[in-house]
Amino acid sequence: MGETKDRKTSSALSFESARKASASERAWEENTLRPALLKSPERAGNFTTVSGYPIRRLYTQADLADWDVGRDLGVPGSPPYTRGIHTTMYRRRLWTMRQFAGYGSAEDTNRRFRYLLSQGQTGLSVAFDLPTLMGYDSDHMLSEGEVGKCGVAISSLADMETLFEGIPLADVTTSMTINSPAAAIWAMYLAVAEKQGASWERISGTLQNDILKEYIAQKEYIFPPAPSIDLVTDTIEFASKHTPKFNPVSISGYHIREAGSTAIQELAFTLRDGIEYVESCLVRGMQVDQFAPRLSFFFNAHNDFFEEIAKYRAARRLWCRVMRERFGATSPRSWALRFHAQTAGCSLTAQQPYNNVVRTAMQALAAVLGGTQSLHTNSLDEAWALPTEAAATIALRTQQILAYESGVANTVDPLGGSYFVEALTNEVEQGARDYIARIDALGGMVAAIERGFPQREIADAAYRYQTALDRKEKIVVGVNDYSTSEKPIETLQINETVADRQAKRLRKLRAERSQEEVQRRLHALRKAIQLHENTMPSLLEAVKAYATLGEICDTLREVLGTYEESAVT
Amino acid sequence: MHEKKIRVLIAKPGLDGHDRGAKVIARALRDAGMEVIYTGLRQTPEMIASAALQEDVDVIGLSILSGAHNTLCPRLMQLLNANGMQDVTVLIGGIIPEGDIPALKQAGIAEVFLPGTSTQAIVDFIRQRVAAARQGV
Numbered sequence: 001m002g003e004t005k006d007r008k009t010s011s012a013l014s015f016e017s018a019r020k021a022s023a024s025e026r027a028w029e030e031n032t033l034r035p036a037l038l039k040s041p042e043r044a045g046n047f048t049t050v051s052g053y054p055i056r057r058l059y060t061q062a063d064l065a066d067w068d069v070g071r072d073l074g075v076p077g078s079p080p081y082t083r084g085i086h087t088t089m090y091r092r093r094l095w096t097m098r099q100f101a102g103y104g105s106a107e108d109t110n111r112r113f114r115y116l117l118s119q120g121q122t123g124l125s126v127a128f129d130l131p132t133l134m135g136y137d138s139d140h141m142l143s144e145g146e147v148g149k150c151g152v153a154i155s156s157l158a159d160m161e162t163l164f165e166g167i168p169l170a171d172v173t174t175s176m177t178i179n180s181p182a183a184a185i186w187a188m189y190l191a192v193a194e195k196q197g198a199s200w201e202r203i204s205g206t207l208q209n210d211i212l213k214e215y216i217a218q219k220e221y222i223f224p225p226a227p228s229i230d231l232v233t234d235t236i237e238f239a240s241k242h243t244p245k246f247n248p249v250s251i252s253g254y255h256i257r258e259a260g261s262t263a264i265q266e267l268a269f270t271l272r273d274g275i276e277y278v279e280s281c282l283v284r285g286m287q288v289d290q291f292a293p294r295l296s297f298f299f300n301a302h303n304d305f306f307e308e309i310a311k312y313r314a315a316r317r318l319w320c321r322v323m324r325e326r327f328g329a330t331s332p333r334s335w336a337l338r339f340h341a342q343t344a345g346c347s348l349t350a351q352q353p354y355n356n357v358v359r360t361a362m363q364a365l366a367a368v369l370g371g372t373q374s375l376h377t378n379s380l381d382e383a384w385a386l387p388t389e390a391a392a393t394i395a396l397r398t399q400q401i402l403a404y405e406s407g408v409a410n411t412v413d414p415l416g417g418s419y420f421v422e423a424l425t426n427e428v429e430q431g432a433r434d435y436i437a438r439i440d441a442l443g444g445m446v447a448a449i450e451r452g453f454p455q456r457e458i459a460d461a462a463y464r465y466q467t468a469l470d471r472k473e474k475i476v477v478g479v480n481d482y483s484t485s486e487k488p489i490e491t492l493q494i495n496e497t498v499a500d501r502q503a504k505r506l507r508k509l510r511a512e513r514s515q516e517e518v519q520r521r522l523h524a525l526r527k528a529i530q531l532h533e534n535t536m537p538s539l540l541e542a543v544k545a546y547a548t549l550g551e552i553c554d555t556l557r558e559v560l561g562t563y564e565e566s567a568v569t
Numbered sequence: 570m571h572e573k574k575i576r577v578l579i580a581k582p583g584l585d586g587h588d589r590g591a592k593v594i595a596r597a598l599r600d601a602g603m604e605v606i607y608t609g610l611r612q613t614p615e616m617i618a619s620a621a622l623q624e625d626v627d628v629i630g631l632s633i634l635s636g637a638h639n640t641l642c643p644r645l646m647q648l649l650n651a652n653g654m655q656d657v658t659v660l661i662g663g664i665i666p667e668g669d670i671p672a673l674k675q676a677g678i679a680e681v682f683l684p685g686t687s688t689q690a691i692v693d694f695i696r697q698r699v700a701a702a703r704q705g706v
Contacts, residue, residue, distance in 0.1 A: 130584040130635055142613075145640025146584050219586030219610055259589050346589075350684040383684045385636070385666055459592050466593045470687050479685040488667040494636065567588075567609045569595045 015427055021062045045473060049304040050347075051262035052464060053427075059419035067422060072317070076371075076412045078332075079324070081316040082425065083413035084371040085336040090409035094122075095367075096374040097399045098175060098340065102127030102152035103386045104498045106162035109152040113167060115389065121396055124167070124205075125175040125376060127151035127386075128185070133220045135181045135553030138502030148498035150386070151177075155502060155550065156509055157543045160188040161195065170198035174205035175250070175340065175374075180222035182209035183231050184552045187539040190243070204245040206296055206340070209235055210252045212273040212445055215565065216454045217259040222553065225446045227560040231535060233280045238536040240291045247296040249277060250340065256454075257300035258346045260462025263311045264428055266300060268435030269445075269454050271319055275436070276445040278327055288327050292334035301367040301375075302344040303359065309415060310424035312370030315339070318429050340374040341367035350383035352478035353489055361398050368408055369415055375399060385491035452568045459568055506548065513546040521545050522555045529559045575699050577628040580608040580617045582645065585635035590662055594630060597688035603695070614641055618648035621657060627699045630691075633663040638673065646677040658698045662686070 021029070047055050056063070067073075074080055077087030086092060099121050102109045113124055128151040131143035137155040138147045147153050154160055164174075169192065178185045186207050193203050211228040214221040221228065232249060239248035253270035261269070274295060281291050299315065301308055319337040323329040343363035348356040357380050364377050377395040379387035387395070403409055415421040442448045449455070468474040475481045525538040542552055579595045581588060588610060595605045606624050608617060621629050629649075631642065642661065649657060661673065662682040670681050679698060682691060 130637075134584050136584075142584060142611075145637035146635055149636030150585075214586075219588060258587075260593075384664065459596075462589050462593055463596050466597070466688060470689060476685070480687065491666050493666075496640075565609065567592075567607055569592045569605075569607050 049307040063423035098123035104148040137550030206247040218255040223560040252298040264431035268432040289331040297339040301363040308366040314429035341372040342376040348382040591632035614645040
């Protein structure tokens with residue numbers, strides 16, 4: 001833990017020692033600051049971000065000695081994109097208000113989708129239940145108690161059709177938070193689009209499909225890393241040929257942060273995962289500019305306002321530099337990092353849940369000032385259950401108030417040029433570079449994961465944070481200070497009728513489809529993998545014959561094997 | 570007299586993969602001088618009961634954030650009772666609606682720790698409970 005702490009502050013300290021205050025600043029420090037501190041000492045405790053990163057009292061010109069306006073800041077819509085990836089950003093179009101939603105059955109979630117769209121959200125985002133995420137049908141033994149609890153239960157194309165009933169996929173963009181079974185779920189989505197008459201050339205959305213962060217943080221892995229990366233590469237390859245407006249991956253830091261990482265770790269591990277996928281696609285034989293424009297990213301929007309803004313700006317600048325320098329990409333669309341942000345679920349409290357509306361608003365503001373393309377705001381009941389309709393509505397209204405009442409969308413990158421924000425952007429970028437170099441030295445991200453490196457960094461950071469809370473070095477209002485006695489709030493209840501209904505539906509589905517055809521197509525899927533062919537065509541055939549998700553994933557489990565981690569505590 | 574160390578099994582029942590809390594608690598309990606075994610992810614109630622028996626633990630800490638607690642926890646309690654492990658203290662941490670807590674306690678869960686609980690509170694609770702159990706209270 002000591003080594004990690006030293007490394008964490010070493011980049012800060014190196015910036016500190018490189019800092020050359022001007023003569024007038026030094027005079028001010030001597031003649032004004034020193035006496036002021038003697039007369040009125042600063043508050044006790046350290047002034048660090050939620051990640052534990054030290055923040056100076058005052059940032060001045062001296063913090064930007066090595067900073068070059070042309071090279072490091074630039075203009076929005078041009079490399080290095082520090083100020084944003086579009087020339088006019090929100091003046092042209094606001095960020096997409098894309099609320100993550102899903103619970104119970106496909107009908108329940110379809111209703112919530114239509115409600116949110118009617119209330120002004122501008123994109124869909126699907127939350128699947130744990131059985132679906134882990135590639136089990138709703139009636140599998142291991143699904144008991146879990147069906148519809150964390151998201152919507154999807155066991156077949158039939159469920160997917162119900163999910164998007166009355167929602168034209170040609171006109172509405174959809175993000176799907178699914179990882180190990182992503183290719184199969186995407187096949188279902190593409191099949192629904194086809195049935196609706198929505199052209200694959202036109203449909204737009206995002207598949208999360210970022211398996212590396214599963215081993216690192218979210219832990220919804222099924223198969224081992226190498227074949228899993230092959231599946232991801234299959235989808236990127238397929239998308240590059242058939243779905244030009246669809247993002248086949250959402251390379252994510254959100255979950256890494258939720259698992260307890262620092263902001264710098266979040267950025268570093270996310271971009272290094274991106275690097276791993278780019279390498280995999282290049283090995284497959286693709287040209288970088290063929291697929292890189294459709295790589296998208298997903299970051300957390302946590303509590304420390306300025307650390308988050310710096311993180312997003314550093315992300316754009318660093319990725320642009322990586323794509324140009326490391327991979328020689330020549331298309332500006334390959335250089336521009338596009339991202340979705342979600343406010344930090346882990347920062348929200350079970351105690352005094354209405355305080356969470358305030359936290360979410362601040363975090364959303366940071367994401368907007370950081371130039372996000374798309375945003376989800378959490379609901380106040382986050383620490384208790386899936387959101388009620390009322391809580392989900394307040395969360396959406398939060399974005400609308402920011403967009404229409406706060407004025408922050410009137411200008412691009414309002415904080416550009418701030419000594420503090422530019423200095424912090426530099427420091428976050430450098431911190432991320434250091435981690436990326438370490439992972440490179442370990443042999444890449446898969447190698448690093450096998451050695452438990454990112455997992456241990458995250459576990460250490462999570463423990464440091466908890467220790468700080470236990471010692472009241474960090475205060476969480478309502479939790480370790482300012483608590484009151486409270487009455488419980490109303491929360492969303494999901495009961496076992498969803499599971500019962502799903503079981504009935506699956507019995508009917510299995511009885512009505514051609515069992516022979518399903519077996520034939522699953523066999524074809526098996527063959528495709530063995531022959532190192534892209535799995536998307538055979539997945540499409542399988543889902544259209546109403547092979548269930550569980551059957552497809554069992555086939556994949558058979559051929560690819562399953563993964564078990566050696567836990568790092 | 571050398572007091573026997575408190576042995577704790579930290580377990581993740583069901584499909585839920587969110588292990589931040591489980592790992593933080595495991596480390597905190599170790600730092601407090603307890604012996605901690607972490608089962609890893611995706612344990613069935615059968616696997617947890619079996620591990621608890623084999624490891625001869627005083628305490629089982631279940632981490633569950635998926636909403637499947639009303640199915641998994643009673644099943645575990647049944648298995649523990651069937652195996653004569655009534656003296657094992659079973660705790661839950663995670664996302665549990667207030668309304669579900671009474672039934673869980675009825676089923677034999679000693680305490681449910683909600684988000685925001687300090688690690689010290691958990692350490693203290695375990696020490697008290699195990700001391701009482703060892704005195705046959």
